[in-house]
Amino acid sequence: MRITAFYDRPPEQEWPRLPRLAADLLAAGLPGLRDAVPAYRSLYVELDADLTSVAEVRAWLAGYRAAPGVRGRTGQGGPEESGEGAAEETVTVIPVCYDGEDLPEVARLSGLSEPDVVALHSGETYTVRALGFVAGFPFMETTPAPLRLPRRAAPRAQVPAHSLAIAGAQTGIYPVAAPGGWNLLGRTLVPVYDPRRERPFLVDPGQRVRFRPVPGMPDPLPPPEPLLLWPETPAHPLVRVHRAGALGLLMDRGRFQAGRYGLVRSGVLDTQAAALANDLLGNAPDCAVLELHLTGPQLELLAPGVLACAGRGLRAHLNGQPMPAHSSFAAQPGDRLTFTPTGEGRLAYLAVQGGFETRPFMGSASTDLKGGLGRALQAGDVFGSVGSAWNGFHLPRQFTPYEQPGAPLRLLPVGEGEALDPADLAALCEAKFTLRDLDRMAARLSGPALRGGEITSEAAPVGTIQVTPSGEPLILLNDKGTLGGYRKPARVHPADLPRLVQTLPGQPVRFMAG
Template identity: 45%
Template structure:
């Protein structure tokens, strides 16, 4: 699915009244949805509206937003939520010493305020709360921690917040909540939403454990097709991803190369949204338990049926006792294994896609049994191979982004970059420094090229955090997601910047 989007901006700084207006508009738009709008991501001072251009155009979406905005009411208050906190954070002694306050006085003042949930993002359920008493404010830590424990209460400048899940972080740790803000096992997974009011209450008690990942694969599928004899490097059940979840800090996830996933499903007669397997770098070894039809669409590996090569993008039949494995290929890293009738899987918020950051699903492991949801016969040998030649360096087209500047766009187009790291979150490049910097945190579109103050460009993909505080001078052209999904560390890339 190709998506586009635009921002509606309400202010250029943290402003409670502006945030109330954008939250009122968000509520109104959610109450009166428009087909084709795929996400709404509110932040401190802007609302990002994402839409599917194959269903609706930007003019219609802007008209809808304007019509609903005229009827939005800011006087509709959010909920007030009291959260018990154990003030035992690792940084609390240092914080109170720097502020020249006793522990009790700091706790009294930090817990005595009412905080607005300006936005939810960074990680699933993470609330950006403001504003902290001016006399309590301290900057972020100079060296972020690689791992902040789940349920940590923290503070940085005018913001305070809560880490629902363990993650990296650079805020000052004050304590722990005694309730879970996010748990995918609950009927209502998220405790807080943007626009709510939070009050902290000093309490004693046990810190809850971090929730386990939600299992999506059925333990006993109705029509078993494959047993996993050996997992690959990262085998994930995906579909086209989750819609309308960005306001909770959840990523879209789903197929990293949507065009290839759609093609795989189409070749075996499935709907585009049917669950299939995304294989990354090294595929699994699968033992067939019954007869079925399958196809592999992608790059980076070649399927071997009973050790004989099967052409990618060509349907084939597996029979009971067959073994399907994958050999490496010189180009690419990712492809999709689809079966006629689709893989059986549960869903979470409308999607079967694994979300590793959100504790939804998991990679395949040895002994898993994969079932077919609704089998149907498909003729072997049916194929369609897209024209997709390997290029060195790879060329990716870029469009000007929300913080585009002539200097940044010139730097991106000026030379050849090398892929330093690449995963489902994004691709980090090395090469010519690109002008970048910090901004007020706002929604991060899929395909944004984010640039840190250090000048490092990062192409953000489907598992990216939904909010970010860095410049985004460019956006990946929607037609180049398949090429971006096949980048390997060490590969070379040139960017071609197109006019807006």
């Protein structure tokens, strides 16, 4: 599989049609198309070049633009007729309680009264330009000129779910609780995103929106409940969680063709180790596994089964006996499975024969904690296998060769057809970096400051190096936001990311030209 990406950057007159273009491209049925994510000024396209070439997708885009009358609405949700003009258009009307924490300050800075702020903001019809940052967060334009205030100097650590907010010319809604620096005007009285709803997203990119002020102090909406991605009562119960460990997550390859809704890719961080765990059992590569971070859970076997554990970070122990590294093994009801850190990495993957039983959302059972899709393992959880995980016979397998960490990470241009800036390449390859910390969103590096800055927000592949205005480099990982606004000089070769995600804090991170 050769994953590549490119940017389609059309002239300004075509920017409003990018959401429709993305939707139609994804519906075209081109093999290997992994995602198409519209932003303000660009369309990001990601594909498997073994199935469809970049040239073929570019040719499709050229043909699409050449076709007469290619346009249309992409909205969904609760439309009302706007009644504006000869050709009526659908507008989604969202009820709002304008009681936001920043409303008095917005009124003061704009020179308006609070009722005038509400009247001015709710009198505008907005266009959803993109969904991103977190699942279902709509970036809408255009906020009336008197209300175009900068972001807060100090972002809040946590903005409540359903908050209506403004920043510059943009209006947005926080579907879930998340950090943020926008100015809070109020809260919506319907959720713009709910994974339990038949139509999870209230609005789409390209859709028109108005806000209807609701008087009084209506009760706030509760935060969205996570959607469980495995059956609470599996058909073939196999393991029960007795202790959850630091972080355990149900994962598969990831959630594709969903970036335009603001959903993160998710999926296993160490694709090499996860694929090995499945291969040791003869499973398909996309079978669901448990991704175990740093410590690992304590599990009890409820039925006979064959399991495999692979990954540099943890060693599996069956009834206290260590299993060979990167191996498969049989277990019986009542057996206890535990894990100990190896000190050589941070992740391991547990697979069962046939794969874990799942309840996918938008084609994937991968956990997205920020998006409310699944949750971390908890004591008492029961996981089942797809069919019986035991056929009465097992020949143990072990994979010994395993790539050592520490080798330089190869650098590629972020998009196909782009070139690495020689000055950026030299700065990255000559500097000495260490890993400061790593989570599922990004790896953050300590070292010399690089040339950073802000750009117009757009999507980027997993592995992209972003540099903040302060010069701090970070490498985007699977749970990154779907849109980002920092300078991105390069990306890490996809085949090298498994080494990166197994790196421990304080260890060196080196780069080389790819």
